[in-house]
Amino acid sequence: MTEKRFLVYGGVAALLAVCPLFLNAYWTDVLNSIGLYAALGLSLNLIVGHAGLFNLGHAAFYAVGAYTAAILNTKFHIPILALMPLCGLTAGLFALLIARPIIHLRGDYLCIVTIGVGEIVRIALINNVFGITGGANGIFGIARPSLMGWVIRRPQEFFYLIWAFVALTVFLFHRLENSRFGRALNYLREDETAAEGSGIDTAHYKLMAFVLGAAWAGMVGNIYAAKMTIIAPESFSFWESVVMFTLIILGGSGSIPGVLLGAFLIVGLPEVFRGFTNARMMVFGAAMIAMMIFRTGGILPARPRRYELLKEEAAEEST
């Protein structure tokens, strides 16, 4: 069974890897957007899917990362990809600052605060806070990224940069899911009181998940700034946060294949149905309701954890 799944995933990955060779620049760029949303979705999945914290302001952390990259790159000409850890750090610190005082509150309060923070960040960017964000026009003239002397410019080249980052994200988050940390998050999501009773410092773990997810979004922001070379506040509206949130829920919250599928559906399908631009959001809203009623766990729900018994234990039990 597991081998079959590996074959399927490997096949899909191989198919994806050869896509830019026969797709035109437009569709490659669509795949690039899907990749960015997949990475963002995976980072938010840690917060929403694993820790069970409602975060509807993830675009704020994405924005902090993108603006950190853009400002330092345009002002001090630091190569943009070298700024990636710093972008993660600033987004993470920002998240820590916000979440620290409110993490112990009931879930929906956190949700509403994250919405508020998202809006405050957007308004601050438009109002050119500290005179460094460029106001409503944003920041332009961000240098192209280069990797070991090779300048990344064409969509095909970005495709490999973005999807390599997604692959790294999948690998790390898969490891994290199965670590002590991941198990603790799932435990407190299912039953906070029981988790607390078993010695899990719930506030600490929630905060860690929140900060880690935000930091990862900041790093995706760096790639976004490098890809666009222009960033503006509208790219980080509340709507972006909703897209990230819904792709997780529709795909399968807490499930990595689910989030990837969600990114393909939510970002890719509207491109396919471009002709029906007006009605498509209405259908999308109705689909969200129907999905929650008929398939709560998402299209590819998270699989229940299973552990093989160790050989000796199994032998002992059978005797």
Place this chain on the structure above:
Amino acid sequence: MEEFFQQLTNGLAVGGIYALIALGYTMVYGVLKLINFAHGDLFTIGSYLGLTLLTSLFLSDRLGPGAGIVVLALMVMGLVALVGALLERVAYRPLRHSPRLSAVVSALGASIFFSNTLMLIYGARFQVYPQGILPKTAIDLFGLYVPLVRVLILGASVVMMIALYAFIQKTKIGTAIRAAAIDQDAARLMGIDVNRVILMVFLIGPALGGAAGLMVGLHYGQINFTMGWVYGLKAFTAAILGGIGNIPGAMVGGILLGVIEALGAAYLSIAWKDAIAFGVLIFILIVRPTGLLGERVAEKV
């Protein structure tokens, strides 16, 4: 001083509107523990319905301005209440026993559905309310002139809030609503039909929200299909400010938020107007998460 007074009355009128919307949030939250994200869009539906009825029925020509507005408001409230009840039946009732995240997503979906349906019907551009529905006069209040619309909005919202308060406190159904908000299971054991209570909540809340939508149309003269989002978010902030689940709290919170926002926009910075409300929200959650008159919300056991 004149400037301050004008901003204060403006804040009170907007606060009255926030309070009416906030009541819908707080009642639904009280009974179902659900943030009804679609409530802001019910408010928008109210203002669009008001516009349609106003331009198609000529009520103020037939019945005179005073009676015309009252009949219009009642029609809008009735229709939006029906939409609210339908929303509950379709999007929330099947999820009553699901995890709370599902209901939140369903609410978000409903919000997207409503606002885009409005866009498909009326178009994406701002719609303008006809002028001259209410006489453009100002009332002399101790030597200061206040536009009639503001006074009427504040007056109407206060009347509706007092009526709601009396209904909740004095009638049998009101008592049932309060009981279901405290403990649904116990209320059911006492013979209260909880489904009926929830239906009532989804009739009253949207009716008040629809009335608020009509008021915004009359006050500002133009409406847009996305406006429900900002109003909804601010009204929710108002509900938290007063203490969520608490009906007098929503009233106090709404009026207070309207005044804070108007004065902040006038004396601090107009560009940061929307951020002020969210700043207040975060501040209140840090220093007093129960709100001014509210229940406990911390997750400590």
